[in-house]
Amino acid sequence: MKYVSPRQVIFPGDPVATSDESVEGAVYIDEGKYRASSIGLVEFRDNKIVVVPLEGSYRPKPGDVVIGYVTDVLASGWEVDVRAPLAAWLPVNEATAKYIDLEKTSLTSLLNVGDAVIAAVKDVDLTDEFPVMLTLREGERLGKIESGLVVELSPVKVPRVIGKKGTMITTISELGCDVIVGQNGRIWAKCPGPEAELALLQVIEKIDRESHVAGLTDRVRALIERYKGGGSARP
Amino acid sequence: MKQPPVPLLVEGRRADGRAPDQMRDVRISVGVISNADGSAMVSYGNTTAVAAVYGPREMHPRHLSLPDKAVMRVRYHMAPFSTKDERKNPAPSRREIEISKVLREALEPAIFLEQFPRSRIDVFVEIVQADGSTRVASLTAASLALADAGVPMRDLVIGVSVGLVNGVVVLDLNGLEDNYGEGDMPVGYMPNLGRITLLQLDGAWSRDRFAEAVKLAVKGAEYVYGKAREALKAKYFEIAEEVAK
Amino acid sequence: MASISPYGKRFISYIRQSQIRRLVGSGVRIDGRTPHQLRDVSIRTNVVNTADGSAEALLGKTRVVAGVKVGLGQPFPDTPDEGVLIVNAEILPHASPYSEIGPPDETAIELARVVDRGIRHSGFVDFKKLAIDQNKVYVLWVDLYVLNDDGNLVDAANLAALAALRSTMLPSAVKDEAGVKLDRNNKTALPSDLSKAPIAVSIGKIDSRIIVDPNLEEELSLDGRITITIAQDSIVSMQKTAGYFTEQELWQAVDLAYSIRDKLRDVLLKSLV
Numbered sequence: 001m002k003y004v005s006p007r008q009v010i011f012p013g014d015p016v017a018t019s020d021e022s023v024e025g026a027v028y029i030d031e032g033k034y035r036a037s038s039i040g041l042v043e044f045r046d047n048k049i050v051v052v053p054l055e056g057s058y059r060p061k062p063g064d065v066v067i068g069y070v071t072d073v074l075a076s077g078w079e080v081d082v083r084a085p086l087a088a089w090l091p092v093n094e095a096t097a098k099y100i101d102l103e104k105t106s107l108t109s110l111l112n113v114g115d116a117v118i119a120a121v122k123d124v125d126l127t128d129e130f131p132v133m134l135t136l137r138e139g140e141r142l143g144k145i146e147s148g149l150v151v152e153l154s155p156v157k158v159p160r161v162i163g164k165k166g167t168m169i170t171t172i173s174e175l176g177c178d179v180i181v182g183q184n185g186r187i188w189a190k191c192p193g194p195e196a197e198l199a200l201l202q203v204i205e206k207i208d209r210e211s212h213v214a215g216l217t218d219r220v221r222a223l224i225e226r227y228k229g230g231g232s233a234r235p
Numbered sequence: 236m237k238q239p240p241v242p243l244l245v246e247g248r249r250a251d252g253r254a255p256d257q258m259r260d261v262r263i264s265v266g267v268i269s270n271a272d273g274s275a276m277v278s279y280g281n282t283t284a285v286a287a288v289y290g291p292r293e294m295h296p297r298h299l300s301l302p303d304k305a306v307m308r309v310r311y312h313m314a315p316f317s318t319k320d321e322r323k324n325p326a327p328s329r330r331e332i333e334i335s336k337v338l339r340e341a342l343e344p345a346i347f348l349e350q351f352p353r354s355r356i357d358v359f360v361e362i363v364q365a366d367g368s369t370r371v372a373s374l375t376a377a378s379l380a381l382a383d384a385g386v387p388m389r390d391l392v393i394g395v396s397v398g399l400v401n402g403v404v405v406l407d408l409n410g411l412e413d414n415y416g417e418g419d420m421p422v423g424y425m426p427n428l429g430r431i432t433l434l435q436l437d438g439a440w441s442r443d444r445f446a447e448a449v450k451l452a453v454k455g456a457e458y459v460y461g462k463a464r465e466a467l468k469a470k471y472f473e474i475a476e477e478v479a480k
Numbered sequence: 481m482a483s484i485s486p487y488g489k490r491f492i493s494y495i496r497q498s499q500i501r502r503l504v505g506s507g508v509r510i511d512g513r514t515p516h517q518l519r520d521v522s523i524r525t526n527v528v529n530t531a532d533g534s535a536e537a538l539l540g541k542t543r544v545v546a547g548v549k550v551g552l553g554q555p556f557p558d559t560p561d562e563g564v565l566i567v568n569a570e571i572l573p574h575a576s577p578y579s580e581i582g583p584p585d586e587t588a589i590e591l592a593r594v595v596d597r598g599i600r601h602s603g604f605v606d607f608k609k610l611a612i613d614q615n616k617v618y619v620l621w622v623d624l625y626v627l628n629d630d631g632n633l634v635d636a637a638n639l640a641a642l643a644a645l646r647s648t649m650l651p652s653a654v655k656d657e658a659g660v661k662l663d664r665n666n667k668t669a670l671p672s673d674l675s676k677a678p679i680a681v682s683i684g685k686i687d688s689r690i691i692v693d694p695n696l697e698e699e700l701s702l703d704g705r706i707t708i709t710i711a712q713d714s715i716v717s718m719q720k721t722a723g724y725f726t727e728q729e730l731w732q733a734v735d736l737a738y739s740i741r742d743k744l745r746d747v748l749l750k751s752l753v
Contacts (some may be wrong), residue, residue, distance in 0.1 A: 009471050011464060012345075012382050013390030013427030028347070028389065030428065037347065037387040039467065054471070055385025057272065057291055059350075085291035085305070085354035126353050129297065156385065213475045237558055301485065310482035327481040329589050335483035336586040337719075343485065344724040359482075414558070418601075420718070431725050434706065436718035437597045442734065445715050449727060 002049065008042040009212055010051065016042070017049055025051035041212045054212055058155035058184040060084045060132045064121040065139060067150055067186035070114065073107050080117065080134055083155065083184045088132035090119060095136050116145040118180055118188060141180060148178070148190035151201055153208035155185035160211045161204070168207070168217060174224050175200055199227040239415035244401045249412070251280075255405040256451055258395070261459055263375070263466035265383050273384025275466070277376040279407055281366035286376035288384040290356040297353075305351035309339035311373055313362040319410065334370045341374055341394075341423040341433035347387040356386060367413040368396040371421045374433060379463055383470075390425035391463060392432055395455035397422065397448040399438055404447045406455045420445075422452035426460040483586055491578075492700040500701045504686045510698065511540075515691045516736060518743060523639055523751035525647040533648025533670065537640035540695060541630035546622060546640035548648045550670075552660060553619040555611065563610020563617045567596035569624040569637065576629040576696070592624060594680070594707055594719045595638050602678035602711035605645060606671040612653045616660045620645070620670075631696035634707045634719075638680035639748060646672055646752055674752070678711040679744045681737040685725065690732050692740050704729070708737035 003015040010016070016034040017023050026038035040051040060066070060082065068080035068088065077091040092100055095110060111117065119134040119142055136142045153161070161181050162169050172179060177191040177200050187204060191197040203220050210216055241250050249255065259280030268274035271287035278284075294300035311334040315322045327335075342358065358380065360373040371394030378392040398408040399418035413419060418438020424431055431449075440448065500510050507515060519540030528534040533548035553564055569592035571579050584592070599605060599622075610618040622644065624637045649667035653660050684694035685704035694702060704723035709716050715734070725733065 009468065011391070011467055012388045013425065015427070026387065028387075030389065035389070035427065037389065038385050039382055053385055055273070055383060056387075057385060085293060085351050087293050087297075126302065131353060154385075209474055210478055212471050213478045219478065299484070304485075306485045308482045308484045329593065332481055332483070332586050333590050333593050335481070336590055337721075339483040339485070340721055340723075343722075348485075357482075425724070429726055431720065431727070431730060432723075434718055434720035434725070434730075436715060437601050439601055439711070439714040439716055441714055442738075445734070446731075449730065453727070 004042045004049065006042060006044045007214055009054070010036045010040050010042060012036055012038060016051060021049060022047060023049045023051070026053040026056075027051050053156045055154065056156040057085060058083045060086065060088070060121050060124055060184070062121050062123055064183040065142070065180070066119055066121060066134070066184040067145070067180075067182035067188055068117050068119055068134065068184075070111050070117065073113060076102060078107065078111050079130065080119070082132065082134070083186070084132055086124070086126075086131040087129070088134055089130035090117065090134040090136065094122060094134065097137060111144060116150060118142050118145060118182070145188060148188055149197065151187050151189070151204050153185050153187070153204050155183070157208050157211055158183055158185055160207050160216065161187065163217065168220065171217060171221050171224060172200070172203055175203070175227065195227065199223065237415055239411065241411070243412055243415060244403060249400070249405060251409060255403050256454065258407045258455055258458055259409065261462045263379065263462050265379055265466050265470055271380070271384070273380040273382065273386070275376045275379035275383060277372045277379070279368050279372045280409055281364055282362070282369055282372050283364040284360055284362055284369065284372040284376040286358060286360045286373065286380040288356065288358050288377075288380040288386065290384070291351040291354040291386065292357070294353060294355040300353045300355070303352050304348040305354045305356050307339055307343055307346065307348060307356050307358070309335050309342065309358045309360070309377070311335045311338055311360050311362075311370065313365060313369070317362045317365045319365075334373075337433060337435065338370065338374055338377060341392055342377055342381070344430065344432045345378065345388045345390055345392050345425060346381065347389070350387055356381075365410065367408045367410040368421070370394065371396045371423070371433075374423045375459060375463060379467065382467065390427045390430075391460065392423045392425055393456040393460045393463060394421065394423045394433060395452055395459055396420065397452045397455070399440060399444065399448075404444060404451055406451050420448050420452065422449070422456065424453060424456035426457055492697055496697065497701045500698060501686055504689050504691060509691065511695060515689060516740070518693045518740065519695070521639070521744065521747045523643045523748060525643050525752065531644075532651065532667075533644045533646075535640050535643030535647060537636045537643065539632055539636040539639075539693065541628055542632060542636045543626075543628040544633065544636045544640045545625045545627060546637065546644035547625070548644045549621045549623070550648065550651055550662065551619040551621060552612070552616055552653070552662060554615050555617045559607070561611045562607035564619040565596065565600060565605065565607070565622065566619060567592045567599070567622045567624065567641065569595070569626065571626040571629060571633070574628070575626045579629065590719070590721075591633055591637055594634055594709070594717060595624065595641050597717040598638060598678035598680055598709035598711070599641065599645070601716040603676040604642065604672055604678055604711065606673065609671040612660055616653070618650065618653070620648070629696060631699045632682050632693050635680050635682050635693060635744070638678070638709070639744065642677050642748060643751060645670060646674065674749065676711050677745065677748060678709045678716050679741040679748070680707050680709040680717070681740045681744065682707045683733040683736060685723065685729060688729060690729065690736055692736060706733055708734060710737060710741045
């Protein structure tokens with residue numbers, strides 16, 4: 001038995017369905033019932049109920065592409081803030097294939113505090129002092145960010161930036177920006193000009209705020225059409 | 236027995252005009268502190284609690300982290316200007332230390348702490364204005380702030396107080412009733428799961444009065460829960476309305 | 481200062497915890513007791529002769545000494561005609577491998593405050609008789625010393641406090657030009673009413689089974705814990721600590737607390753003969 005309807009906003013503890021139904025997402029089972037474990041949006045996807053969380057933090061897993069900020073230089077690597085509840089670091093041998101003589105080379109010449117990197121999560125090991133290990137070597141387009149911009153949105157909204165079968169990101173690409181979406185809710189972009197950049201920021205904010213209101217893709221498309229039609233995105 | 240400055244109950248009406256089973260005006264807003272991962276402000280009449288949640292985030296110092304679940308840190312604190320009479324010394328009192336513990340133990344059963352080993356979830360509650368029932372207003376604010384932060388949880392935990400005034404069980408004690416009543420029972424309740432996670436009591440309660448008090452607390456919590464849901468919804472509905480324009 | 485989820489050596493292995501659960505599920509406990517059975521209780525009074533009143537309570541291996549010192553002080557402004565009770569608890573570094581040197585932590589503070597509330601609201605001590613004059617009253621300092629923690633500190637500390645107060649001899653108050661002084665050579669019994677003694681009963685829940693007097697290992701495995709303090713026919717204090725209770729479980733706990741209260745009260749009364 002289902003207790004929810006499509007596009008309903010639900011809250012922690014709300015009953016979703018009996019445990020014989022097929023339910024996924026931000027739910028848990030208690031005494032034979034699926035209940036919401038987070039503020040969430042109900043979606044029905046081919047006979048399945050999905051509770052999409054509307055709030056929440058980033059949980060790192062191997063393979064994730066993330067955008068991080070270097071916060072400290074360690075003996076053999078860098079501490080990196082990736083918005084995770086666990087400490088993350090980039091070892092020097094994961095930053096470069098070149099041999100680095102730590103006696104002679106200062107790590108700050110490679111990356112310094114305040115630098116931004118696009119990295120992949122290589123491993124999550126809770127027994128390590130820095131449980132999240134990052135790499136710049138195992139993936140495409142990883143490395144230090146030299147130009148462009150970084151914008152943040154809630155990590156739980158990242159799937160909406162991509163969209164079903166990539167529809168949203170395809171729509172966004174019409175702005176002409178080069179975009180890399182970090183799973184940790186940080187997005188790097190390099191746009192052809194300030195108007196496109198401003199439009200992109202508006203699109204990301206729209207996705208962050210309005211993802212629970214039906215017709216998001218249409219509204220984003222309208223915004224982009226206005227930009228392309230020469231209408232200024234400036235307020 | 237201490238003599239109250241005004242009668243607490245006259246012909247079924249309380250000093251502030253309420254019926255015994257009536258809450259004060261309940262005002263709730265969610266997302267009041269933009270820097271926090273989650274936040275809420277809850278007022279029961281003249282009592283106002285502001286809660287902010289940070290986390291789950293890295294645990295410092297690291298050796299205090301737990302291998303199998305998140306550490307939860309709760310601070311209940313009263314602002315020096317929150318009291319009616321003298322300035323409250325801002326140093327944490329024994330009372331505040333105990334309430335912090337009781338609140339932590341009221342929230343922990345609701346949170347999936349095991350999903351965040353080696354991490355920490357911080358809950359800070361500040362009483363900016365005190366007129367009785369501060370710990371239960373704090374609990375409601377804290378659980379809403381946790382929900383607002385998207386911390387996975389089983390249910391909200393709603394706090395209400397019940398008291399004994401002239402032998403009558405009353406809901407939501409104000410400061411006057413707290414000072415001069417015969418008993419006080421703060422309760423924390425998960426409205427969907429029917430679980431009591433905070434329960435303290437003092438005074439002198441017969442078994443029947445106690446049973447009556449629990450029923451009234453549950454009824455009160457359900458009422459406040461309705462207000463809490465409205466406050467949570469407001470955030471999303473306001474955006475939806477704005478979009479529709 | 482904030483309250484932090486406990487950490488450090490306060491630890492129980494999962495295998496031990498699941499053993500405790502399994503056993504309780506089949507109606508026995510890890511130390512051989514039945515769910516509603518107390519450990520051996522014993523109370524001795526006058527264990528410290530420098531104190532004005534003292535007692536030691538043993539609940540299984542849990543051992544708490546309570547010492548009472550009587551002093552003079554000013555009444556609280558809201559109770560100008562009553563004496564003052566101050567309860568303090570110290571969980572000594574001796575008490576267990578996880579207790580540390582330092583000022584009372586939140587567990588000790590809570591312990592003291594729960595015992596304090598029971599005594600305060602029960603009428604056990606007649607505080608009105610502890611007023612000396614307009615702004616001088618007796619101050620009862622009750623210090624609870626936990627020497628060994630094998631669980632259920634509250635029930636043991638509460639019994640120790642009651643027995644210590646019951647054995648307390650009040651130094652007489654002498655007035656002269658210099659003011660009021662205590663004369664420790666001239667003492668009378670502290671006015672108290674044993675029929676109003678507040679008895680603290682701690683109840684634990686494992687899965688949905690209710691147990692009494694949890695030992696330390698059980699405390700580390702509980703899904704819910706509540707202390708219910710009863711004086712005469714009234715509940716005078718409650719404190720839920722770990723976990724949660726449904727309403728149903730709560731009624732069970734309260735019923736059980738009333739019957740366990742009778743047993744603990746009998747032990748207390750016998751020890752005070």
